Amino acid sequence: MAVVKRQPLSRQRILEAAVRFVDREGLEALSMRKLGSELGVEAMSLYNHVSNKGALLDGMVEVLLGELEVPPEDEGWERRIREAYRAFRRLAHEHPNVFPLLVVRPPDTMDGIWLVEEFLKTLREAGFDPQTALYAFRALSSYASGYAMAEIRGFAMEPAAARAGAGTLSVDDFPHIHELDAPLRDVDHDAEFEFGLDLILAGLKERL
Amino acid sequence: MAVVKRQPLSRQRILEAAVRFVDREGLEALSMRKLGSELGVEAMSLYNHVSNKGALLDGMVEVLLGELEVPPEDEGWERRIREAYRAFRRLAHEHPNVFPLLVVRPPDTMDGIWLVEEFLKTLREAGFDPQTALYAFRALSSYASGYAMAEIRGFAMEPAAARAGAGTLSVDDFPHIHELDAPLRDVDHDAEFEFGLDLILAGLKERL
DNA sequence: TCGGTATTCTTACGTCGTAAATACGGCGCT
DNA sequence: AGCGCCGTATTTACGACGTAAGAATACCGA
Numbered sequence: 001m002a003v004v005k006r007q008p009l010s011r012q013r014i015l016e017a018a019v020r021f022v023d024r025e026g027l028e029a030l031s032m033r034k035l036g037s038e039l040g041v042e043a044m045s046l047y048n049h050v051s052n053k054g055a056l057l058d059g060m061v062e063v064l065l066g067e068l069e070v071p072p073e074d075e076g077w078e079r080r081i082r083e084a085y086r087a088f089r090r091l092a093h094e095h096p097n098v099f100p101l102l103v104v105r106p107p108d109t110m111d112g113i114w115l116v117e118e119f120l121k122t123l124r125e126a127g128f129d130p131q132t133a134l135y136a137f138r139a140l141s142s143y144a145s146g147y148a149m150a151e152i153r154g155f156a157m158e159p160a161a162a163r164a165g166a167g168t169l170s171v172d173d174f175p176h177i178h179e180l181d182a183p184l185r186d187v188d189h190d191a192e193f194e195f196g197l198d199l200i201l202a203g204l205k206e207r208l
Numbered sequence: 209m210a211v212v213k214r215q216p217l218s219r220q221r222i223l224e225a226a227v228r229f230v231d232r233e234g235l236e237a238l239s240m241r242k243l244g245s246e247l248g249v250e251a252m253s254l255y256n257h258v259s260n261k262g263a264l265l266d267g268m269v270e271v272l273l274g275e276l277e278v279p280p281e282d283e284g285w286e287r288r289i290r291e292a293y294r295a296f297r298r299l300a301h302e303h304p305n306v307f308p309l310l311v312v313r314p315p316d317t318m319d320g321i322w323l324v325e326e327f328l329k330t331l332r333e334a335g336f337d338p339q340t341a342l343y344a345f346r347a348l349s350s351y352a353s354g355y356a357m358a359e360i361r362g363f364a365m366e367p368a369a370a371r372a373g374a375g376t377l378s379v380d381d382f383p384h385i386h387e388l389d390a391p392l393r394d395v396d397h398d399a400e401f402e403f404g405l406d407l408i409l410a411g412l413k414e415r416l
Numbered sequence: 417t418c419g420g421t422a423t424t425c426t427t428a429c430g431t432c433g434t435a436a437a438t439a440c441g442g443c444g445c446t
Numbered sequence: 447a448g449c450g451c452c453g454t455a456t457t458t459a460c461g462a463c464g465t466a467a468g469a470a471t472a473c474c475g476a
Contacts (some may be wrong), residue, residue, distance in 0.1 A: 041425090120387075138355070184342070200408060201410050
């Protein structure tokens with residue numbers, strides 16, 4: 001008899017369910033009806049808390065952003081920034097099906113703005129002028145989001161080579177890809193990501 | 209009387225029409241029916257040349273890749289690579305609505321593989337060891353595609369600030385964003401992109 | 417208990433991707 | 447010229463989608 005009382009719907013509960021659903025089934029599988037039934041509710045009920053599907057997707061990127069672990073202020077600017085981008089990439093690993101939303105529909109919330117502010121503060125206090133701080137922010141963000149996307153979806157323009165093994169490609173036509181066949185088989189993505197981060201951060205330090 | 213004889217359908221004609229259509233109307237507006245009528249044909253006719261909508265999208269990124277202007281070999285590795293990524297970014301400007309496809313569904317064609325091969329060749333001949341060549345390729349590609357995406361969709365996590373002007377944000381809570389209000393109003397994206405490219409390329413040269 | 421408000425459900429419409437069956441048009445035969 | 451073949455185009459149909467409009471229900475303070 002003791003049927004669990006159904007919890008009331010709420011924007012937050014919907015968004016979190018949506019993230020879980022997409023984590024499990026993929027972005028394309030997400031529909032209002034299916035998300036509704038996930039919550040034991042009809043599709044149209046969702047519209048009381050979310051104005052349409054676009055807003056639902058936007059809300060999902062809010063959830064992701066909320067999970068981002070912002071490192072504390074006290075550990076030196078370089079380390080702080082490093083950790084921030086590592087955390088960003090971690091998001092991609094934890095939600096590979098949701099993450100692309102973040103790239104395709106940039107967030108427009110106070111939380112997002114606050115992150116930018118925090119970031120710029122760190123760089124300004126490190127001694128960069130405003131212009132350079134901005135450039136640095138964008139260079140790092142571009143790199144990190146590009147890398148994370150590539151990692152999730154397969155590296156653009158590095159297709160069958162790595163996935164199927166270079167074996168099927170003629171050695172004569174593609175000697176350099178072939179040369180990388182073995183290393184490509186198990187790249188250390190952590191190291192690779194850090195390589196790029198090092199490159200950019202080292203360059204930035206020189207401009208201090 | 210002289211009605212223009214309707215050209216026969218073909219995969220290529222379909223893909224090009226799809227790119228034109230999306231350039232004009234946006235990705236979300238693309239449907240088999242509308243693309244069909246664009247070509248004076250019923251939706252189902254398209255399926256004789258393209259196995260489904262997914263394949264259509266893949267084909268569209270092939271078209272984009274085909275438009276990429278690969279710089280000649282003879283101008284020194286650094287300049288060649290610079291020009292290649294500039295051309296890549298140009299793609300994003302010319303097809304802002306199609307470009308995201310390239311990020312979300314990495315191409316898997318011989319043309320794509322050939323581009324990688326060409327790239328690796330350039331870096332190997334410049335003197336990089338295979339491992340570093342690979343890392344360099346991916347660092348640059350991540351940066352470039354991340355930057356191009358951000359440019360197209362609005363910079364992730366730099367939202368209302370730039371778009372609405374920082375005026376609406378309290379100066380006390382967001383001093384650093386506010387500080388950038390004016391510069392943000394007209395950033396020179398070319399310069400900004402080059403800044404990041406410089407950073408990475410400079411770092412790479414040191415590892416030669 | 418009542419009345420009103422906020423939430424949920426039902427029904428309905430137009431659009432989507434695409435499977436299946438049908439019709440068509442141009443070709444090589446005889 | 448007539449016939450049949452085969453690839454292309456059309457018709458029709460199905461189930462799923464997002465969501466507008468209205469009806470039903472649940473909840474809450476008086």
